[in-house]
Amino acid sequence: MSGGEILTATQRRVLELFAVYMQEHGFPPTVRELADELGHSSTAGVHKTLKILQAKGYLTQLSRGKSRTLSLADGQRLPGPRARSLPLVGQVQAGAPMLAVEEKESDFYLDSEWLGDRNAFLLRVQGHSMIDAGIVPGDLLVVEPGQDIRNGDIIIALLEEEATVKRYYNEKERIRLQPENQSMQPIYIHRNDPALRILGKVRGLLRKF
Amino acid sequence: MSGGEILTATQRRVLELFAVYMQEHGFPPTVRELADELGHSSTAGVHKTLKILQAKGYLTQLSRGKSRTLSLADGQRLPGPRARSLPLVGQVQAGAPMLAVEEKESDFYLDSEWLGDRNAFLLRVQGHSMIDAGIVPGDLLVVEPGQDIRNGDIIIALLEEEATVKRYYNEKERIRLQPENQSMQPIYIHRNDPALRILGKVRGLLRKF
DNA sequence: TTATTAAGTGAACAGATGTTCACTTAATAA
DNA sequence: TTATTAAGTGAACATCTGTTCACTTAATAA
Numbered sequence: 001m002s003g004g005e006i007l008t009a010t011q012r013r014v015l016e017l018f019a020v021y022m023q024e025h026g027f028p029p030t031v032r033e034l035a036d037e038l039g040h041s042s043t044a045g046v047h048k049t050l051k052i053l054q055a056k057g058y059l060t061q062l063s064r065g066k067s068r069t070l071s072l073a074d075g076q077r078l079p080g081p082r083a084r085s086l087p088l089v090g091q092v093q094a095g096a097p098m099l100a101v102e103e104k105e106s107d108f109y110l111d112s113e114w115l116g117d118r119n120a121f122l123l124r125v126q127g128h129s130m131i132d133a134g135i136v137p138g139d140l141l142v143v144e145p146g147q148d149i150r151n152g153d154i155i156i157a158l159l160e161e162e163a164t165v166k167r168y169y170n171e172k173e174r175i176r177l178q179p180e181n182q183s184m185q186p187i188y189i190h191r192n193d194p195a196l197r198i199l200g201k202v203r204g205l206l207r208k209f
Numbered sequence: 210m211s212g213g214e215i216l217t218a219t220q221r222r223v224l225e226l227f228a229v230y231m232q233e234h235g236f237p238p239t240v241r242e243l244a245d246e247l248g249h250s251s252t253a254g255v256h257k258t259l260k261i262l263q264a265k266g267y268l269t270q271l272s273r274g275k276s277r278t279l280s281l282a283d284g285q286r287l288p289g290p291r292a293r294s295l296p297l298v299g300q301v302q303a304g305a306p307m308l309a310v311e312e313k314e315s316d317f318y319l320d321s322e323w324l325g326d327r328n329a330f331l332l333r334v335q336g337h338s339m340i341d342a343g344i345v346p347g348d349l350l351v352v353e354p355g356q357d358i359r360n361g362d363i364i365i366a367l368l369e370e371e372a373t374v375k376r377y378y379n380e381k382e383r384i385r386l387q388p389e390n391q392s393m394q395p396i397y398i399h400r401n402d403p404a405l406r407i408l409g410k411v412r413g414l415l416r417k418f
Numbered sequence: 419t420t421a422t423t424a425a426g427t428g429a430a431c432a433g434a435t436g437t438t439c440a441c442t443t444a445a446t447a448a
Numbered sequence: 449t450t451a452t453t454a455a456g457t458g459a460a461c462a463t464c465t466g467t468t469c470a471c472t473t474a475a476t477a478a
Contacts, residue, residue, distance in 0.1 A: 027278050040427085042429085062235050067276040067277055131343070136343040204415065206413065217455090241435070252435090
């Protein structure tokens with residue numbers, strides 16, 4: 001998602017300026033600061049280029065309309081804190097599932113190396129459907145929302161208000177949600193069925209004995 | 210230099226708000242955003258407190274007069290009282306085990322709720338002997354040293370310079386180290402055998418997908 | 419050729435933002 | 449007691465800042 005597209009000379013210039021400014025100051029530049037550095041008399045040009053860089057996945061706007069809230073996507077985060085807080089939003093039953101969204105039982109501090117995404121959250125597993133993958137009831141799953149789901153990924157699927165952990169396989173017209181339990185059957189659903197929503201990909205697992 | 214001085218309740222509050230905002234947003238707050246969060250109707254109070262925090266070395270102003278250019282001073286970017294750092298000391302092979310003590314590959318921040326003991330450390334699992342308990346190769350185990358071992362606890366045993374994960378059962382004269390894998394046999398050893406050392410109890414598990 | 423896209427100018431608006439000043443209140447130390 | 453310090457209100461000022469609009473220019477694709 002980030003960094004595949006080709007950049008024009010101007011776009012590359014702006015991106016480099018942004019990165020250099022970031023490195024030298026420790027905070028991102030404003031639109032005008034970039035325009036000044038380029039010798040522009042107007043901010044509109046740089047502003048448009050920044051939008052393009054966002055669309056191409058090189059920059060991320062952390063907040064809209066606020067100052068200095070652009071950041072390099074996927075790049076280095078130099079002074080960032082090593083640990084961040086994750087919300088525990090509810091429970092996910094792996095057999096006959098159930099989700100209490102945004103319950104926010106408590107927060108949880110976790111090393112940021114495990115959190116690629118700023119919107120990640122925690123879910124507690126209830127059923128046995130992923131037992132063969134070493135996911136047992138009571139485990140906490142680190143879930144990262146996003147569209148970058150690939151075959152074989154372990155995901156959280158929302159099916160008719162109910163959430164389950166399953167392994168994801170895209171099979172032409174349909175999607176197969178595969179439990180990792182020899183005694184359970186996969187769920188098949190049409191890829192456009194509105195009853196299906198993928199909440200995110202499972203990035204980590206926490207268990208407390 | 211940085212962080213030695215004592216803080217008043219208000220100063221600590223502001224510093225914590227700053228750090229939390231930073232963690233949640235990825236960029237520092239403005240004076241007004243802090244004031245709003247505190248319910249203040251004026252920005253002057255927070256502004257003064259921020260100046261004090263700078264004078265005491267907790268905050269650094271990266272640039273004067275510019276928006277969002279405060280940052281946590283060096284050494285002050287700690288994750289807060291709720292998280293602590295754990296050393297990753299080596300690998301433990303669950304079949305034919307092997308331990309590299311104090312390798313200290315890296316540190317890892319974890320919620321302190323998971324750390325009853327200050328001497329806890331992390332070990333990486335290598336074998337398959339605990340697969341039926343949902344412990345698979347690559348998992349990180351949170352190990353808490355100590356003598357309070359009970360039957361059925363999952364423990365790290367050091368046998369002839371080699372470490373293994375097993376379930377612990379005290380059977381009169383002998384100790385049974387039970388793998389959780391149907392195809393593997395338990396290890397029996399006399400309770401006074403000097404070849405056996407219990408490194409600690411497994412208190413948690415971390416897995417990264 | 420024509421149409422499209424990226425790049426840039428110039429201007430402007432609304433709100434965000436750091437900073438300062440005068441004043442009040444409460445707690446604490448001398 | 450008096451003096452000092454931290455904390456907070458309320459108001460105001462001057463910039464800073466993101467965003468948008470209309471228009472121009474150059475390069476490129478169809």
